[in-house]
Amino acid sequence: MSAAEYPVVSGFHPDPTVCRVGDDYYLAHSSFEYFPGAPIFHSRDLVSWRQIGNILDRRGQFLRGDGRPSGGIYGSTLRHHEGRFYFVTTNVGDAGSGQTIVSAEDPAGTWSDPVFVPEAVGIDPDLAWDEDGTCYLSWTGTVGGDDAAGNGVWQGRLDMKTGGFEAPPYRVWQGSGLAYPEAPHMYRVDSHWYLLLAEGGTERGHSVTIARAERPEGPWEPCPRNPVLSHRSTPHPVQNTGHADLVQTASGEWAAVYLAVRPGGFTPSFHVLGRETFLAGVDWVDGWPVFDESRYEFAPDDTAFEDDFTAPALGLRWVAPASEPEKIATPRPGGGLYLRDPGDRSPGLLCARVKDLRWEAEAVFAGSGRFEVRIDDRHRYGLVYEDGTVRAEARIGGVAAELGAVAADGDAVLRISAVECEAETMTAYGPDDIVLAVGDDVLARLDGRYLSTEVATGFTGRMLGVGAAGGDSLLRRFAYRPA
Known part of the structure; x- marks a missing residue:
């Protein structure tokens, strides 16, 4: 390229x-x-x-x-x-x-x-x-x-x-x-x-x-x-x-x-x-x-990764907004990551950067947890797993909505992906659609424009965040790959 x-x-x-x-x-x-x-x-x-x-x-x-x-x-x-x-x-x-x-x-x-x-x-x-x-x-x-x-x-x-x-x-x-x-x-x-x-x-x-x-x-x-x-x-x-x-x-x-x-x-x-x-x-x-600008031709680096958190320390990709990763996450002996609310007025999320225009990611939680794609606290789509249910949520500015739910038990595979936009009209054509799913069950398909800088403003880009829900949570595995 x-x-x-x-x-x-x-x-x-x-x-x-x-x-x-x-x-x-x-x-x-x-x-x-x-x-x-x-x-x-x-x-x-x-x-x-x-x-x-x-x-x-x-x-x-x-x-x-x-x-x-x-x-x-x-x-x-x-x-x-x-x-x-x-x-x-x-x-x-x-x-x-x-x-x-x-x-x-x-x-x-x-x-x-x-x-x-x-x-x-x-x-x-x-x-x-x-x-x-x-x-x-x-x-x-x-x-x-x-x-x-x-x-x-x-x-x-x-x-x-x-x-x-x-x-x-x-x-x-x-x-x-x-x-x-x-x-x-x-x-x-x-x-x-x-x-x-x-x-x-x-x-x-x-x-x-x-x-x-x-x-x-x-x-x-x-x-x-x-x-x-x-x-x-x-x-x-x-x-x-x-x-x-x-x-x-x-x-x-x-x-x-x-x-x-x-x-x-x-x-x-x-x-x-x-x-x-x-x-x-x-x-x-x-x-x-x-x-x-055309001098350099290259093959882009592979952006895919999978993390089972068996290493004694978090990888360099993991960061936290307005907090510290060690306040939010603790590696579990043998693999997995314990997540908790840091109680410091932050979003309480461990985050990694989205690096592709089309991608899919999944977070496997045992019993509870939350997984979202975000620009900031007021512009985010995600999934929350607690009390035997996974629900899809969206926050756009001052408006928050629950979009659907499905029963879950034990380990739940929470999936978020960015796919080609399916616009009903020309003016509804955005950069992508965001799909929220649990396993193969799609709970919501949302307009990606609302998670853009042109809407959210600011200087950051999309991040994938995982955090605790309903008390401490166990994240077993996280995977990201370009589509």
């Missing part, structure tokens, strides 16, 4: 940031309210990626804060400098921390306790170093809580040990004039510094723009061909392209990772997996980057 039309990391993996050390590439993502946060991947070829950890795996690194949907960990930057990896991000759920910086010798962990930069108020931070070792922090937002007049892209020379600035921060290039200039990444390439931005908002107008200067402070010269990447107002099946990060390959060429979505259904079309990670080649022409 072409990387122009298929993600190299599918499902809810937005705001990609990449770095290279020798022949090894490392890729990290924002993760919003889900903990542990900031999944990190490894590759040797830029197209086949394997998750090696979650950077923020302790609450001291990722403070829970308000725990709201689409809160938590926003856009980030991953870099390697003088033998150490650095990761800088924003936890918007904790207003006082500003920007958060952790570091590690091994990107698979363990990562350090955080250094906070409270003076840098905003999102999407970046780290870059000059030849003298001076560290520059760039970010989108304000300084010291300034009002809206101070909004924009800021930069300062940072003391990495204290999180303070060596001199007052200053505003830098504010973009090409499109809405919401954000997500700065700064690079030194040959004789120039380059400042890469996302503009146009993270919806259909999303774009990548760039400027260059002779020093990090500027003045900045915009590229005459801005935006250098955008699919806005085109029929391309991949949309919302932006939030890019550049990397020089081991052979001396250049590439870029960027986020995008794969919408479907009738206008305005709906994306359901969140923002995914795509890859493009990059050429330098007259001192400016030119994106080659």
